[in-house]
Amino acid sequence: MLELLTRTTPVEDIPDPLPLLDPADPLLWWRDGEGMLGLGRAVTLTFSGPERFTQARRVWAALLGAAERHGATPAVGGGLAALGTFAFDDAMSRPSVLIVPSLLITRRGGRTWATRIVDRARVTPPDDPGLTGRIPLPDPDQARAELDRLEADRIRADVARLVAEAAPLPDQPGVPLVADDGARHAAAVTRALERIDAGTARKIVLARPAHATLPAGHDLRVTLARLAAAYPDCWTFAVDGFIGASPETLVAVRGGHVRARVLAGTRPVGATDDPGRPDLLDDPKERAEHDLAARSVIDALAPHVRDLRADGPHVITLPNVRHLATDVTAELAERLDSLGLAAALHPTAAVAGVPREAALIAIHELEPEDRGRYAGPVGWIDALGDGEWAIGLRSAQRIGDTLTAWAGGGIVAGSDPAREVAETDAKLRPVRDALAD
């Protein structure tokens, strides 16, 4: 069994840690100047199939049980945590992973911590200086405190050196994100509408891909920095080549408090609407679509929580789209970690449909490619089981030199194929703009 040895210490504040990231394999969870990032990988755990969440939770619990943790505990996250990305559904080609970085940097409320994580088997014991028995042993508590200080000093010095040596992010030539003309998506929407008319489903969320070819040496940090700057209210993430800036919190758990944000019902920003079309908040079609998504989250949370409150829908405005949003809060009523709750919720009707099974069949039959991790949970879990999980939207997966982005929308009775294509174009914008000059 893998035994992790971890040590956490406060370090000098790092307001902009993105330059510290690995340009080819960044590990990031960031929103509005706060979050966590990882350097190096201490452990990569891989899961697949219908048991991927159960397996991941079991392995994470075992890893925690065998870990020896030292040092301070940051207020939120850090200490010992894994960043994770999970495939959208059971049959997807991309593996689901939990990654424990070798160095985890956490920033909250203007304070920064660093956690060094090593595999105990790789720690070489110091050479026996041959002094045992010849000098008087110090008081064990005093010796431990001294050792703690030394180890913490070493982490602080390592982090200070990394910060001093980090070069500013380079200028990077733009890369086009190429999507087809949308005719294929419009046809898929029409077929989804036929199924809805026939009563097979009430809502089906359909998505379309877009591709970019990355030149050798493409620096993903630049793309992430642009996403984070343009979408400060979204979760900017990077885990195992899956990057994006998601506005939708699948579930966040902290000290028993549960939060979720459901988004469904969308208008592109800047689109000129047909005269007479009701505004987003007053549009019965958008409200019906939203209610299905909010209901799916409330129903899936209800067995696990008490004091559930749903506030919405209200409108949130991002640079590219406006969404109907419902914010949900609750208190955990059982011992369940954040990943367990994410698994209970996923896939919500915001990204699959209603009923779920019929929608998933339609997605498999009508979408041109495997979604991989798009619209799956992405986030982190810590040693307490707390964590934040977003829905992996406004996202793209890098595989070799190809980056594949996805964007979709909910189809309900009354949806219009051309408008749905325009909505996916607007939802591709975060990744498209972040890749451009």
Ligand SMILES: C=C(O[C@@H]1C=C(C(=O)O)C=C[C@H]1O)C(=O)O
């Ligand atoms: C499916 C996506 O977004 C989801 C679908 C929405 C909708 O249909 O209105 C809105 C927000 C998301 O829950 C996407 O961004 O690709």
